[in-house]
Amino acid sequence: MASIDKNTYKEVSGNGGDYLSLIAWLGVFAVAGIGSAFYMETQGHVVTGMTNQIVWGMPHVFAVFLIIAASGALNVASMSSVFGKKIYKPLGRLSAIMALSLLAGGLLVLVLDLGRPDRLDVAMLKQNFKSIFAWNIYLYSGFFGVVIVYLWMMMERRFNKYSKIAGTFAFVWRLALTTGTGSIFGFLMARPGYDAAIMAPMFIAMSFAFGLAIKIIFVTSAYRATARPLGDKLLFQMRNLLGIFIAAALYFNIAQHLTNLYAPEHMGVEMFILLDGGIYTILFWVGQILLGTIVPMTLLFHPAINRSCQSINAASMLVIIGGIIQVYIIIVGGQAYPMDMFPGFEVTSTFFDGSIHSYTPSLPEIVLGLGGVATALLIMMLAVKYLPILPASLSDAAIGPANITTDEDA
Amino acid sequence: MRLPNNILGIAFIALTLLLGAGGAYAAEGTNGIGPNPAKAEKGEQCVEPVDDMRRYHMNYLKHQRDETLREGIRGKKYSLNECIDCHAAKSPDVAGGNIRTIKPFCAECHQFAAVKIDCFECHTGIASPIKKGNKPPMPSKHGKTDQEKDALVFGMLENYLKSKSDVGGVAE
Amino acid sequence: MNSNNLPPITEEKIDIERRRLLASGGAIAIASGIMLYGGGAGAREKGQPATSAQRWGMLIDTTADKSIWDTVVTACKREQGWGGGNNPATDPQWVRKVSIKNKSTGAEATLPVMCQHCANPPCVDVCPTGASMQRADGIVLVDKHICIGCRYCMMACPYSARSFVHEPVHNQKPHMPRGMGTVESCTMCVHRVDNNQQPACVEALEAKGSKAIIFGDLNDPDSEISRAVSAHVTRRIREDLGVEPGVHYKGI
Numbered sequence: 001m002a003s004i005d006k007n008t009y010k011e012v013s014g015n016g017g018d019y020l021s022l023i024a025w026l027g028v029f030a031v032a033g034i035g036s037a038f039y040m041e042t043q044g045h046v047v048t049g050m051t052n053q054i055v056w057g058m059p060h061v062f063a064v065f066l067i068i069a070a071s072g073a074l075n076v077a078s079m080s081s082v083f084g085k086k087i088y089k090p091l092g093r094l095s096a097i098m099a100l101s102l103l104a105g106g107l108l109v110l111v112l113d114l115g116r117p118d119r120l121d122v123a124m125l126k127q128n129f130k131s132i133f134a135w136n137i138y139l140y141s142g143f144f145g146v147v148i149v150y151l152w153m154m155m156e157r158r159f160n161k162y163s164k165i166a167g168t169f170a171f172v173w174r175l176a177l178t179t180g181t182g183s184i185f186g187f188l189m190a191r192p193g194y195d196a197a198i199m200a201p202m203f204i205a206m207s208f209a210f211g212l213a214i215k216i217i218f219v220t221s222a223y224r225a226t227a228r229p230l231g232d233k234l235l236f237q238m239r240n241l242l243g244i245f246i247a248a249a250l251y252f253n254i255a256q257h258l259t260n261l262y263a264p265e266h267m268g269v270e271m272f273i274l275l276d277g278g279i280y281t282i283l284f285w286v287g288q289i290l291l292g293t294i295v296p297m298t299l300l301f302h303p304a305i306n307r308s309c310q311s312i313n314a315a316s317m318l319v320i321i322g323g324i325i326q327v328y329i330i331i332v333g334g335q336a337y338p339m340d341m342f343p344g345f346e347v348t349s350t351f352f353d354g355s356i357h358s359y360t361p362s363l364p365e366i367v368l369g370l371g372g373v374a375t376a377l378l379i380m381m382l383a384v385k386y387l388p389i390l391p392a393s394l395s396d397a398a399i400g401p402a403n404i405t406t407d408e409d410a
Numbered sequence: 411m412r413l414p415n416n417i418l419g420i421a422f423i424a425l426t427l428l429l430g431a432g433g434a435y436a437a438e439g440t441n442g443i444g445p446n447p448a449k450a451e452k453g454e455q456c457v458e459p460v461d462d463m464r465r466y467h468m469n470y471l472k473h474q475r476d477e478t479l480r481e482g483i484r485g486k487k488y489s490l491n492e493c494i495d496c497h498a499a500k501s502p503d504v505a506g507g508n509i510r511t512i513k514p515f516c517a518e519c520h521q522f523a524a525v526k527i528d529c530f531e532c533h534t535g536i537a538s539p540i541k542k543g544n545k546p547p548m549p550s551k552h553g554k555t556d557q558e559k560d561a562l563v564f565g566m567l568e569n570y571l572k573s574k575s576d577v578g579g580v581a582e
Numbered sequence: 583m584n585s586n587n588l589p590p591i592t593e594e595k596i597d598i599e600r601r602r603l604l605a606s607g608g609a610i611a612i613a614s615g616i617m618l619y620g621g622g623a624g625a626r627e628k629g630q631p632a633t634s635a636q637r638w639g640m641l642i643d644t645t646a647d648k649s650i651w652d653t654v655v656t657a658c659k660r661e662q663g664w665g666g667g668n669n670p671a672t673d674p675q676w677v678r679k680v681s682i683k684n685k686s687t688g689a690e691a692t693l694p695v696m697c698q699h700c701a702n703p704p705c706v707d708v709c710p711t712g713a714s715m716q717r718a719d720g721i722v723l724v725d726k727h728i729c730i731g732c733r734y735c736m737m738a739c740p741y742s743a744r745s746f747v748h749e750p751v752h753n754q755k756p757h758m759p760r761g762m763g764t765v766e767s768c769t770m771c772v773h774r775v776d777n778n779q780q781p782a783c784v785e786a787l788e789a790k791g792s793k794a795i796i797f798g799d800l801n802d803p804d805s806e807i808s809r810a811v812s813a814h815v816t817r818r819i820r821e822d823l824g825v826e827p828g829v830h831y832k833g834i
Contacts, residue, residue, distance in 0.1 A: 041763070043749075044747070044748045044749040044750060044762045044763070045672070045746065045748045045763075046669060046672050046748040046749045050748075051671035051672050051748075052671065052672060052673075052674070052675070052736070052742070052744075052745045052746060052748075053671065053742070055733040055736040055737060055746060056733060056737065114730050114731045114732055114763075115729070115730065115731015115732070115733070115746060115747070115762070115763030115764055115765070116729065116730050116731045116763045116764065117730075118528075119728070119729075119730045120730070122711055122728045122730055123710060123711055123730050126711045126712050126728055127710065127711065127712070128706075128709050128710060128711060128712040130706075130707045130708075131707065131708050131709055131710045131734070132708065133708060133709075133710035133732065133734055134710045134711075136710075137710065184734075187708070187738075188704075188708075188737055188738055189704065189738075189740070189823055190704065190738070190739065190740030190741075190820070190823060191737065335737075339740060339742065341680075341695070341740070341741060341742075341819055341820060342682045342819070342834075344684065344685055344686070345682040345683060345684055345685060346682065346683040346685055347680060347681070347682050348680070348681045348682075349678050349679060349680040349681065349695070350670065350675065350678050350679065351675050351678040351680075351742060352670075352671070353678075353680055353695075353742065475727055476725075476727075477631075479723065479725050479727065480715060480717070480725060481631035481632060481717070481718070482626075482631055482632030482717055482718070482719065482721075482772065482776050483629055483630065483631050484628055484629070484773075484776045484777070485628035485629050486629060491756050491757075494756075528761075531750075531751075531761040531762065532726060532751070532754060532759035532760055532761030532764075533754070533756075533759040534753070534754045534755070534756050534759070536756075538756055
């Protein structure tokens with residue numbers, strides 16, 4: 001009944017020049033991000049590209065991307081603990097660490113972008129329970145707790161037997177978390193770009209893809225850098241899974257756009273994104289669909305190239321870039337298209353009513369976003385150095401027979 | 411970056427307790443070592459006994475601000491504008507000493523206590539030359555004497571009554 | 583605090599004719615700077631909380647000459663101390679003049695849009711800290727003391743009625759504290775309403791002899807606004823959303 005984890009995990013030595021210089025670079029970015037936030041807070045948000053029309057910008061793009069990637073990163077652990085896919089078991093600990101650090105990075109950006117980050121204590125103490133945002137505060141802090149417990153169950157041999165139940169709990173929690181994040185947008189009834197229940201499941205599908213893509217890149221780079229063996233079995237398994245997740249995200253995307261095309265009140269914004277939205281249309285077709293979906297699917301499924309580590313990595317990288325672009329289209333594109341205050345009327349005013357709102361991200365807000373990414377990576381890098389997170393070997397032999405679904409854990 | 415004030419507050423309390431200076435300062439206020447807030451410009455006494463004010467003014471203020479803003483209760487005694495009215499003083503550092511401002515008064519102890527308040531990022535700390543409340547900005551009747559105003563007002567009243575009786579349909 | 587030279591106005595001191603008038607909802611000036619409106623019974627004593635006995639609202643007549651709306655914007659700026667910046671995309675606008683043109687008929691109208699003081703305000707629902715709030719008498723406000731500047735309310739508002747303060751503010755009015763990093767919007771001049779005065783924009787219009795905006799208590803069937811709203815067909819912007827705005831428009 002008990003499923004003892006028989007893999008050996010070892011800290012990476014982390015004394016090499018590569019490791020240290022990477023840490024240093026990440027540190028520089030993280031500090032620059034915090035510096036940007038400080039600058040934004042003292043000068044005011046006027047130094048960002050955000051306005052009274054585009055009220056959420058680049059920081060939110062990065063934050064939302066990191067948060068949904070966090071819940072997706074946990075997925076690989078769930079695959080083994082919850083669904084008995086033993087092949088993913090060795091990556092369980094890493095998944096939990098990635099989930100924690102990506103969430104930390106995302107929340108950092110979200111919080112530092114606030115108009116009054118010094119009032120964070122207020123957000124913790126005074127809560128409006130009707131607000132999805134307030135729920136998310138619980139979902140996020142709860143996620144930290146749940147994942148830490150899960151990680152502990154996985155790392156402490158005596159408790160391995162509880163890892164299934166902890167993993168199941170964490171899995172349910174992460175579904176709730178992504179639903180909560182998606183709902184932030186889903187409930188904005190007045191904004192034609194958002195008001196859709198499909199936002200929540202779409203965010204879940206996206207999270208699977210983003211989280212796994214980040215994991216593939218991290219694992220392949222880490223194992224190359226530390227000269228630890230990484231067999232094809234696991235790599236190809238992850239490759240196939242990533243392909244499926246991209247397809248699922250695409251499916252929800254198509255569903256969202258098609259249903260919107262049937263709803264007259266969403267027609268305008270759909271046409272804007274798909275046909276005549278200028279930069280947003282280009283980002284959609286070239287960024288999200290071509291680079292973020294079609295090219296990676298080809299790299300992952302085309303038999304001539306899909307066995308090379310480089311194509312799998314390239315595909316993962318494209319999924320990440322396409323993902324950020326997709327979140328950008330959702331967040332910024334959704335606001336750029338004006339709200340229809342007077343349906344059937346042309347509207348003009350000094351407040352830019354009725355016109356497409358323009359947004360040019362400024363350097364400080366981009367640096368803040370990248371600072372969050374750097375913080376997340378920094379935490380991961382430090383974790384694998386100081387904790388036994390990464391298996392000593394992921395060779396085919398160490399993994400055991402692929403593609404077996406055992407009920408051993410049950 | 412602004413740290414949450416209560417973290418600073420807690421740090422301060424810990425520090426004063428450590429130095430054993432807390433009690434002396436809270437009780438005396440002005441013992442030469444501690445802060446020495448300027449005397450009030452107006453009024454014989456504060457809205458509460460001075461000792462209470464030194465200790466609890468933040469609670470009074472925060473209570474009142476919630477009451478005023480969230481419930482619409484006005485005219486209670488712990489109004490920030492009233493504090494300003496009595497406590498704002500001219501200072502050579504501010505506008506060449508031409509206006510009365512509250513900031514030095516509040517800052518006096520807070521600097522010592524390492525408390526940072528953000529109130530005056532929004533609230534003006536400047537006392538208006540005329541006591542506010544008496545003369546709400548009324549562009550139309552600006553600059554008239556009271557008698558003129560009353561005449562104007564009662565003239566309007568008369569016209570109004572007339573127009574109403576013309577229409578006739580005054581609902582009861 | 584407000585030590586007016588005149589004795590406090592109480593029901594008994596108002597003679598019967600004037601009481602009739604008050605009940606009929608006429609906005610009249612009784613004493614220097616004190617305006618009563620929407621029913622004498624509605625006037626709240628100082629120190630009493632706002633209650634749901636009242637529901638403050640406005641009726642805006644969009645058939646009025648469109649130049650009159652500049653008066654509204656100017657009066658609001660002067661009263662509340664906003665405006666005067668030169669970054670149109672980031673400067674706060676508590677009220678703005680909006681021009682609309684029917685796409686099929688070409689008919690045009692101009693009207694002021696500000697916080698619509700919804701009965702079911704989406705901004706209040708989404709606010710994580712409860713800073714975005716609704717008073718018992720229906721006025722929707724930002725409690726800037728606990729606003730963390732997340733701007734979710736701005737995302738949720740169907741009317742783009744709210745602004746974020748993007749730059750440091752100086753020279754605020756004593757009655758209207760404003761500061762960087764928080765969200766703000768039309769307060770329906772609560773500081774005046776609580777003193778039994780009308781909002782600054784309404785008063786400025788009246789000073790110009792215009793009744794293009796009627797302010798009053800929608801809960802009082804005898805108030806001028808209630809009678810006007812029941813006499814004319816009025817519309818509220820995006821009524822389909824079910825947010826039940828307190829601001830009515832006539833003529834669109």
